[in-house]
Amino acid sequence: MKKQVIMGVALLALGSAVTQASAEEQAVEMGGVGVTGKKDKQPVYSATTVPASASATVEEFSREDIQSIAPASVYDIAALSPGARVEFQGRKGMNALQLRGGDTVGIILDGVYIPWSQASRIMAQFPVDAIESVRIVRDSSAVTLGPFVAFSPAMSHDNVPSPGLGSSNQGFMVITTKKGKGPELGGIAEYGSLDTRNFQLYHGNSKGPFSYRMVGTASGTSGRAGWNNAANNLSLLLNGNYDSTALKADFLIYYANGRREIQRSTKDSTAYTSLWNYDPLESLQIALNLHKPWNAVHTTSLSYARGRVTDDEYLKSSTSTTIPQAVRQEDQVETWHLWHVAATENNRLTGGFQAFLWKSPTGQFFYEGVPRKEDLFSGYLQDEYKFNNRLTLDGGVRVDTKLIEQGSDKYSPLQATNKKIENEWQQPAISMSIGSSYQLNEQHKLLARMGYTRQEADTFLATVGNKTLNTEERFKYEAGVEASYHPAFNPSVTLFLYDINNFAYSAATGGSGSSVYNIYDTANIIRKGVETSVKGSLPWGFGYHAGYSYITTNRGDTNKVMPHHNVSLRLSHQIGGLESNLILNYVGPYENNFLSVGNIYRPAGEYTRVDLNVSYSFKLDKAQLRATVYGRNLLDDRYVTIAGWQDQGITCGAKLEVAF
Template identity: 25%
Template sequence: MKKYFPFVLTAILASFIIIPAYSQSFYTIGGNLFNSETNEPVINANVVVVNTGSGTSTNAQGDFELRLASGEYTIRITSVGFSDKEIQIRIPRESGERLKVGLQPKKQEIGGVDVFGHFTVPGRDTVINVVPMSVLPAVTKISAVEMEKQGAVTLTDALKYVPGGWTETRGRKSKQFFSVRGQKYPYPDYSIDGVWQKEFEETAYTLSVLDIESVEIVRSSNALVKGLSGLTGVIEVKTKKPERETASLLTKYGEQNNYVAGLQYGNKINDITFTTAAAFFGTNGIPGRGGKERIANFHGNMDWEISNSITLHAGATYISGLREFVGIVEPGSPKILNQKEKFDPLHTWISYAKLNYRGKDGSQTELQANYTFRDANYQNYNIQQETTTSHHDKDREYGFNLLHSRSLSHSNTLRVGALYNHWVAPDGKRYYAGRRCDVHTWSGVIADEQQFGRFLLDAGFRLIGGYISEWGGFGIEGSGAGFGEVAPITDQAAPVEWQSALGGSYLLSPISSIHYNFSGGTIAPRKGSITGLGVAPQNETRLQHDLGFRMRTQRKNEMKITAFFAQRKNALDLSGETVVAENDLLVELYENRDKRSYGVELAANMNVALLHSSVFANTTFMKNEQESDGKMIEEDKLPNVIVNGGFLYEHSGVDASLFIHYTGPYSNNRFVNPRWVAENGDYRLGDYTTVDFTCGYTFQGKIKTRIFAEGKNMLDQKYETVAGYPDQGRLLLAGIKLVY
């Protein structure tokens, strides 16, 4: 029963959210926005009720309507090219007259608005690469405050309590893999400030959260405009952008020489907003197993409002340091037990820029460019032979993305985009070192949203193609040994892939809505792979459905319920075997097999004003099946249940937080000694509960000072998510943070 405590808590929270929500009387008020200099209507303006989930936008005549319960409210109005404006109103209105609000033309910085109530196309991100409303129940946002309360150090740490989120931690080259709902290959894409990143998985666990304002995780598949792996979701990272001069200093230290230090300064001067930051973290690792880390992050970004219609955003992050691989333990593979591996040094450079043009008709055009370089000096010490081998595990990529958004009418918005990316690993990468990879990727996307009263429909299609200049990597994971003599693929077209989406949302009330989303597409196998029959594997076809209900009250209490189903035809799997082909070359075998997964997600958040606290809980139940001998059987390599819960308290300078996570049982024989499997059967993983806490006290003043303590894995669980790599157990830290 303890394992399912957050699930029970989810239901309790939902009852507290729903009952008060439907016991209120609502009133409809209307208004009109106009240009105070020309008296012309202001169209597509955002009208948001502050500190509630209600909002709307103006139509072609500048008119808007809001439906609110009785009380006093602050209405914030924003529109491109106009100064922001706030007005105070009382509901019900005594006069019953419509609101008439004049806006003053001015240079204006674009900001996304999370709009609930009436649907509007401008949303949580930008009007160009906004997430469709139909996937709203499957979107989770983590703020900088929440990441701090969790004690998160890296981006991967911050994703721990996402509904359906699953992190597989090992000690090797790709240290941590994060996925949602068990959907892997491909893993979710990442983007930074709206700019898509191609090869980012290994960067996530070295990127400091001290530079991050929020992380938005799209757990569903309909993220076509945000990235290329729209079939497995997108993780959007938003860096900090101050509204005024701010400075902060954070340090914390704990057992095993775990330390974190960060310094940040930001300011807004005239039309330029900028942030600079430096962060350092490390550990001595696990006694007797290695894992020493020394990582430094340097980050800077800038927003420049060049004119009323042109905005430039640019950012760069440099990561440097060393990382020892955590040693595997019994019954781990004897080959890995005989190795001591590390990256020393490792370097990563991430840079990107966005130039946004806003037309007088409300259209937007944005040109994005990015360049990333990664170089890790890999060293492998063979214990038995007492020899060391090394090579540079490096790659680079650059790309361009052109996006355009325009309103075809006051209720219809069209988005189109074209992307190009060039990725090169000159000396190979990960487990195929020495095998050059040089791949060009291009893609086009079109998406449309149409509003019909309380209905909002969205649809999109993306086509992905490319060109392989050279490809010498043959494998997704495991060892690449034996492929040194395999002739690389050169000068061939990359497999063509397509992705499509169709969704619909319906507003039930000012605080509740239902959403349906369908997406489908193909995932091509890597060039050069073959099956046991000696032929190339077929493309995987993936079809996914989401049906969700969302409710958010004026006090920001929220409940979401989502049912999901994913059908994978000819899903690509490694067979784990190799053969010698007719040309006497060693080739690793793949196989196609049908798979499907389905389940339910429940999530609730509630603010308890009387207790100065908030509570959250989410639960994901899912079942995963795969084809075997013509029948669908349960796939036990994925957990069937993932549960999270938490309690956050803050009052009179005192704060305290408690977080609970449970991952259900599953099994996987990867990295396990084959002899052990033959004698004992499948290696069991998962089925563990972790408890983390933070507590602190803040001294108010010109410089706010918070002293705090953190405890991770307080139950001291030596759980494993990957065979042979148990967690280090309980860890205690203490620190101080200064904010000016």
């Protein structure tokens, strides 16, 4: 019934559309650009626009930036954003991205909101050559992007590799795929160390108001011998756009089918004997976005998206010859988003409603066999006003309300007496923010933001003494400056402070092996830090982009499990068709005891990863070609982000791209 009601309201809002003048697409200045200095431009009705006062907290990687980085996955891109922390573990949810000391990150792919329970399994294999841009929004200031409340505490707390560092989505990674802009046909062939291969064919075209692009990719790796980290993946990506004065629309279909082994740990971890894998591992993501311009000011938009991940999980042990039975897993989320934008020359007002219908009918990760179903209903309002060519003010509010239709009272596989939750509403989570940007002069822009969030702890969490956790409140403050002195020197700096009351953290663990879970308590924490960036283009074809972030808290136990320093550096040089790029990423030391033998805190981080690639672009008859050789982790550092799981070390390869 809920789906029919949502669909009826949404279609009614668009059904009365009449053919009137289109809303003019306005350029929206975005933050964080690459060495090229290019800025993203979005239509005025975009739901992923952030206020001008938050521009310093947005790191954008353009198509050219991504090509120069030569990443193995989208996580290699995200790791270069100040304040970002990428982690890997050989467990059922493998990949994780966190910001500003541990807050979780929502992932949005062409309008599809992908919860961590899905992203942790599939996004590492998403074809990066199909990506147009990646934007890392380091704070939850943009209330239009997505929910601040995560689905199922099993995902937002108990299975996150560094649990208890953040209780909700406090940032977003927005991924936009390449669109068809005219006749194009091409392919990519890549081969590297560890029998790593990547083959891609793509085709796109446009005719009148319609354009499309489709990409087929076959990729895989044999992994290191004895590491249990082989993988292969076949995927098809299709997107399209329709652009007329009466209606604007776009769609996405992404399907992937493959197999992924779950990397084996070292003897530092209690998971050392685990030889797990997903076979098959399937994903289907679809999205449809409709935009109706009523006139030059008003535009109403409707978005529908559906994401689904299914797999057969095999939990094999190195100490047993028994062939395990497949454990079926299914995770899906359905999203409706209806919003309206009223934009004039000086003001942009946005209001909307979102509904996220999430379920895991087979049971989630370490709670197989116990169905979970949650619905999240959200409303938001955001306004940004430009007083003159210098001053802008903005404010926004968002409310997320969760309905647990089906679930268990405590996330603890060993608590056999758990009651089952049915149709229980959680307390609403509220987020508010205000911000301002001021163009001091031609060179300097001043930025300031204040935010407040209030969120109840989910009843799912296992807690110390089985007590009820108090409401978490966050008071967030930011101040920054962006400077544009010269094409060769463009710095920015942001200072932030989070005053968090009743911060949920992992105080202990229960269970063992595949049934381990976290037990939570709360504490008052002050988290503060600085994020800096500087970029520029230099003479003789050189360019650079450097970033640094520092974060600390007033709580020792929290401080020791997070890296305080993060440095990134991209150096580029181009002469004619020859381009070379050096990428460096340093992560400071910290400790981790997730599944650690004896629950001992073990060293993690404190590594410097150096990547290098050289490419040459040339023409052959009517074909445009680009040949690239690359090396990743050239220092062969077997660094650890989660106790027991090492990076696989130095790899190298070659890649040939052909376009007609």
